[in-house]
Amino acid sequence: MTEEAMEAEEARTSGAAGNSGMAGNSGAAREESGVAEAPPTARAAAPAEDPAEDPAADPISLRGATATLGGRPVLRGIDLTVRRGEVVALLGANGSGKSTAVRSIVGQVPLSGGELTLFGIPRRRFRDWARIGYVPQRTTAASGVPATVREVVSAGRLARRRFGPPRKADRAAVQRALELVGMADRARDPVSALSGGQHQRVLIARALAGEPELLIMDEPMAGVDLASQEILAGTLREQVAGGSTVLLVLHELGPLEPLIDRAVVLRDGCVVHDGPPPKAVGQHALPGHDHVHPHAAPDAEPIRTGLLT
Ligand SMILES: Nc1ncnc2c1ncn2[C@@H]1O[C@H](COP(=O)(O)OP(=O)(O)OP(=O)(O)O)[C@@H](O)[C@H]1O
Incomplete structure (x- = not known):
């Protein structure tokens, strides 16, 4: 087992990665539950600055x-590099490893080999999860625990908070995140009453509430x-700006195309393209691969994504 793998295993069993205070989702342990579990405050509030950090590090x-x-x-x-201020799309057919790649970045899947640094800090030493907002693949904000939209979004602020109740800045960040995704008027509603798309907006607001750099x-x-x-495209545009x-x-x-600086395309767990976004990606792309969305209705038309084969 590599050092990375041991670190991830230790994190999994001790709850460190899962409860490291990652803005938005706060890691593996809370991925499915959404909001129910709060990270241990001591960990969330732990000093995060690494004196050795290179401010220009990717x-x-x-x-x-x-x-x-x-x-x-x-x-x-x-190999995947995301530089400061870049918007990178990770593309590929079903099962090519996209989710696994991002889950390894956020500490939910252990790497068996290779190296990962976050802001120039080796993953095993990285603790400053408040700098990273993560919106997992479609899940629900409802977790069986009654919670309002505002409460779910507020959970994304936990990593930024110190001991004690939310401060003015915390409340303002939550309100701003709600407004960014157009859910401010639903703030008091229970998340169980939301549509799928609205859930998604709430989960994105939860990530934004932590004001992540990444x-x-x-x-x-x-x-x-x-x-x-x-x-959502407008929200992202504001973040990028x-x-x-x-x-x-x-x-x-789709509507995010104008924002994308670079695309990395995976196929069967390998990078097959790293460069300008492939123009052909989309419903009317080159003939080739029929990409069926995992959440699509059984009779849904496959999306043809020529460069994603
Ligand atoms: N927990 C798991 N146990 C075993 N195999 C898994 C697990 N999670 C994912 N896989 C497998 O790993 C491969 C990559 O999955 P991953 O979810 O990373 O692909 P993806 O590119 O994100 O796909 P999609 O576009 O369908 O979301 C798939 O073959 C998948 O079946």
């Missing part, structure tokens, strides 16, 4: 990353109607 640098799930190699030597979103547009997609760095897992660029 937010994400993955080198030769390998990962195995269920006995099968899923990442087979991936935003990682796994298929943020999945199952979101066109009107909501436009709202404010200097945020963004890594997006996408099936097609």
